[in-house]
Amino acid sequence: MENANFLVVEDSPTMRQLISFSLKRFKNAKIIEAVDGVDALKKLSGPDKIDLILTDINMPVMDGLKLVSLVRQNAQLKNIPIIIITTEGAEEDRERGLALGANAYISKPIQSSHLIKTISELLAF
Amino acid sequence: MSEEQKAEKFLELFSRGKEFTEELLRENQKLRFRLASLETEQAAGATSEEVMRLRAEIQQLTDENRRMGMRFKEVEEENKDFANRYIEIEEQNNNLANLYVASYQLHSTLDFKEVIQIVQEIVINLVGAEAFSILLLDEKTNELKSIASEGEDVMPGVAQLSTRLGEGILGTVAKTGESYYINQDVEGGSLALDKPLAAVPLKIKEHVIGLIVIYKLLQQKDSFSAVDYELFSLLAAHAATAIFSSKLYSQSERKLNTIQSFLDLLTTSS
Structure with a gap:
């Protein structure tokens, strides 16, 4: 699959840049950035059809778990694959995210190759 | 016949x-x-x-x-x-x-607070540290004081960390300019403020302006990797320059504002 649109939801500019940098490995990928859950919902209602969401958990205004929950409740957005990215390594956080409907979970510090592999599996590139 | x-x-x-x-x-x-x-x-x-x-x-x-x-x-x-x-x-x-x-x-900003925030993000997200402190050296008092930290809950006292130049591991790192790394399994992190997992001097050439001290790594990370040492080297030089530049910039901005106010005052008076 080419020309995928990725939504990166992360409050840290460093992490957003790092993730976006990794996503450029996908041919003709379009990377849309959001600084928190509210900003992400705005971008999701924009003109670009999002193929995959990568979201941090701990963010101001609206955190990643709330975003996952709202996306899964929305009839038009509920099928978008979601990867949760967080500093938390605990099993309970992973379970919370997955229980809310996230498809995969990646812990920081992010390994680019691991991120690419996870995305490729989800989108069956 | x-x-x-x-x-x-x-x-x-x-x-x-x-x-x-x-x-x-x-x-x-x-x-x-x-x-x-x-x-x-x-x-x-x-x-x-x-x-x-x-x-x-x-x-x-x-x-x-x-x-x-x-x-x-x-x-x-x-x-x-x-x-x-x-x-x-x-x-x-x-x-x-x-x-x-x-x-x-x-190097994306000259705002001192933003630079410190970025250094913190790098240490958290790229190195994968859970408890750490950024110390700056006060050259008048020769004292190293924490200006930003993370993980007070797992390493109490990390936010108020301070030491004198030449004292203990931190003071020695600041004085010699040589990085300190613990050469063993770092799982669980350090238990004492004077025995970190890593202490990296922030240097501009040979001039040390501060330290990054790491006490505990994130749960999913049990040791430093090769790239961590590269990041430490990069931080030692680039973070030092960025912090120093932003400090100078803030000072010059303040001075400029003072001079401008003074000039305004003079103009108004005359």
């Missing part, structure tokens, strides 16, 4: 003919036998030649097969080497991306 004589003559001729025929038959039998023997010999000769040819061919094919097997193993080994090399390059790319992003972000 009487009829009787004629009959005897005929019988005699007939006997001779019979003997001759019998001799011919015997001769024919011998020839047939000889022919059969020759045919058998010829056939046997032909088969052994074929066998020899086939044996030679089998040998050739066996050699070829052995050569192919060896080549296959060689290619398999080469493939393994390529696969390993690919993984190495992949890792290297990842590391370079981390270093690029870290460097890019550090």
Whole structure:
């Protein structure tokens, strides 16, 4: 699959840049950035059809778990694959995210190759 | 010649003919036998030649097969080497991306608070530290004081960390400019403020302006990786420059504002 649109939801500019940098490995990928859950919902209602969401958990205004929950409740957005990215390594956080409907979970510090592999599996590139 | 004589003559001729025929038959039998023997010999000769040819061919094919097997193993080994090399390059790319992003972000602003925030983000997100402190050196008092930290809950006192130049591990790192790393399994992190997992001096050339001190790594990270040391080197130089530049910029902004206010005052007074 080419020309995928990725939504990166992360409050840290460093992490957003790092993730976006990794996503450029996908041919003709379009990377849309959001600084928190509210900003992400705005971008999701924009003109670009999002193929995959990568979201941090701990963010101001609206955190990643709330975003996952709202996306899964929305009839038009509920099928978008979601990867949760967080500093938390605990099993309970992973379970919370997955229980809310996230498809995969990646812990920081992010390994680019691991991120690419996870995305490729989800989108069956 | 009487009829009787004629009959005897005929019988005699007939006997001779019979003997001759019998001799011919015997001769024919011998020839047939000889022919059969020759045919058998010829056939046997032909088969052994074929066998020899086939044996030679089998040998050739066996050699070829052995050569192919060896080549296959060689290619398999080469493939393994390529696969390993690919993984190495992949890792290297990842590391370079981390270093690029870290460097890019550090020099993306001249705001002191933002620079410190970026250093914190790098230490959390790229190094994977849970408890750490950034200390700056006060050159008037020779004291190192924490200006930003993370993980007060797992390492109490990390936010108020301070030490004097030359004292303990932190003071020695600041004085010598040599990084300090714990050379053992770092799982669980450090238990004492004066015994960190890593202490990296922030240096502009040989001039130390502060330290990054790491006490605990994130749960999913049990040791420093090769790229962490690269990041530490990068932080030692780039973070120091970025912090120093932003401090100078803030100071010059303040001075500029003061001068501007003074000038405004003079203008208004006159």
